[in-house]
Amino acid sequence: MKYTKENYQKVVDEFTPKNKKLKNFVLAYIFGGGICLLGEIIKNIYVSVLNVPSDEASVMSSVTLVALSALLTGLGVYDDLGKYGGAGTVVPITGFANSVVSPALEYKREGYILGTAANIFKLAGPVLLFGYFASFIAGILSLIF
Amino acid sequence: MKKIGKQTFVIKGDVVIRDTYTIAGKKEGEGPLKDNFDMIVDDSLWGEDSWEKCELKFQQTAVENLMKKNKIDKNNIDLLIAGDLLNQIVSSSFAARALGMPFVGVYGACSTMALSMGLGALLIDGGFAENVICVTSSHFCSAERQYRLPLEMGGQRHMSAQWTVTGSGAVWLSNSGSGPKIKNVTFGKIIDLGVKDANNMGAAMAPAAYDTLKQHLLDTKKEYDLMTSGDLGTVGKNIVNKMFNEDKMSIEDKYDDCGTIIFDIEKQDVHAGGSGCGCSAVVFGSFLYKKLLNGDIDNLLFMSTGALHSPTVSLQGESIPGIAHCIGIER
Structure with a gap:
């Protein structure tokens, strides 16, 4: 072979199409911002229409978004949003819900226990683990100081 | 020896590609080759309850219809050479289970079609077989699932990423008859x-x-x-x-x-x-x-x-x- 591992990468870079970064940034901003705006609207509805206290309304708004995302994942819509929204649909809490529901659906065919239950955190697992670990560290620190 | 140069085997006798049968998925059926396929299946599950079962149905049907189209009996097929992308090449072996022919499963990732046809040609030219069927398949959903992420996971595909073809192609090789x-x-x-x-x-x-x-x-x-x-x-x-x-x-x-x-x-x-x-x-x-x-x-x-x-x-x-x-x- 006339190429080596070292000089072949240059050839690969020459012909590999670049992702449209600017377009992706703008779309991520719009989709991510849109999801957060929706969260605010839901919260305000809880506060003004249902007279829920503001801090509780925030939690309820998050739960509503998670439920909405799970529903849209099940209906096969969220992955289409993700195609355009990119990081804008991955980073908000709705993206987390999508990453839990999508393997749950995918592995249902292998049974509820060894399929869905065993694989449901396949994508979200690292987030949960490091989340638990970070809260453990924070707990220790608050105990000491 | 029937080998020339460094890596090429020469077929001295007749290895005729008698006929082919192709089944394509919906997206492929909407593409530029839509009028060339023998069958187009619009449903990504084709009535089955999993994508793996759907893919093996693609492969099994391709072989069955190839034989039906040419009125050949399975007892006249000396060997079925097949492969696919899934773990344990399940689409091929489970399709072969239903087809009931002597079966060799091969894996060469996406190189499997030329691999199986090459092996079939050598066996026929060597005088070990008269009729061989070669078949491979892939399915977008079963491949995504095994190699990448769950289908409903929202995200962006890289511009250099490719789209796994849903489809199966079967080829009948023979030591007699007419054809390429x-x-x-x-x-x-x-x-x-x-x-x-x-x-x-x-x-x-x-x-x-x-x-x-x-x-x-x-x-x-x-x-x-x-x-x-x-x-x-x-x-x-x-x-x-x-x-x-x-x-x-x-x-x-x-x-x-x-x-x-x-x-x-x-x-x-x-x-x-x-x-x-x-x-x-x-x-x-x-x-x-x-x-x-x-x-x-x-x-x-x-x-x-x-x-x-x-x-x-x-x-x-x-x-x-x-x-x-x-x-x-x-x-």
């Missing part, structure tokens, strides 16, 4: 130039495609009306052209890639093109085979290209080895 004939077979070496990006399979496979193609041309000293690679997509195809241009043996006007033929790259949102075992199988069985039958081309160098990618060893830091096999066909 396999004249030589070149099995390739595994070439790995260190590409680790699973979203850029075309770049991972291109060096192997170049290596096999060049060796075949050096071994046989033949000129072809058309040379096709299996599923390099736009990225890999451009790299192969660059490599041949550097050698001052430009093939651009006679070379194409099944992954860029099967889809309308601009309109069908497939990024770099089609891929998968089914890609070269359905393009050969429909479009290319018809070109040979019609006399649009007198000869064809058909190559399938495989990225021997494993999600497990990839995570362990390994790169993606490439392989390519080709067969020379004359009408």
Whole structure:
């Protein structure tokens, strides 16, 4: 072979199409911002229409978004949003819900226990683990100081 | 010995490609080759309850319909050579379970169609078999699931990523009858130039495609009306052209890639093109085979290209080895 591992990468870079970064940034901003705006609207509805206290309304708004995302994942819509929204649909809490529901659906065919239950955190697992670990560290620190 | 040059086996007797049968999925059925397929299946599950079961139905039906179309009995088939992309090549072995023929399962990732046809041709020319059926399949959903992420996971595909073809192509090889004939077979070496990006399979496979193609041309000293690679997509195809241009043996006007033929790259949102075992199988069985039958081309160098990618060893830091096999066909 006339190429080596070292000089072949240059050839690969020459012909590999670049992702449209600017377009992706703008779309991520719009989709991510849109999801957060929706969260605010839901919260305000809880506060003004249902007279829920503001801090509780925030939690309820998050739960509503998670439920909405799970529903849209099940209906096969969220992955289409993700195609355009990119990081804008991955980073908000709705993206987390999508990453839990999508393997749950995918592995249902292998049974509820060894399929869905065993694989449901396949994508979200690292987030949960490091989340638990970070809260453990924070707990220790608050105990000491 | 029936070997010439470094890697090419010459078929001295008759190995006739008697007929083919192709089944394509919905997206493939909306592409530029839509009028060439024998059957198009619009439902991604085809009435089954999983994508794996659907894929094996593709493969089984392709073989059954090929035999029905030509009124051949399964007892007259000496060997079924089949492969696919899934773990334990389940689509092939489970389809073979229902077909009830002597079966050899092969794995060469997306290079499996040329691999199985090459092996079939050698067995027939060696006098070990009279009739062989070669078949491969792939399914977008079962491949995504095994190699990438759950389907409903929202995210963006890289611009160099390819779209796994949903489809199956079966080919009937025989030592008698009329049709295009396999004249030589070149099995390739595994070439790995260190590409680790699973979203850029075309770049991972291109060096192997170049290596096999060049060796075949050096071994046989033949000129072809058309040379096709299996599923390099736009990225890999451009790299192969660059490599041949550097050698001052430009093939651009006679070379194409099944992954860029099967889809309308601009309109069908497939990024770099089609891929998968089914890609070269359905393009050969429909479009290319018809070109040979019609006399649009007198000869064809058909190559399938495989990225021997494993999600497990990839995570362990390994790169993606490439392989390519080709067969020379004359009408």
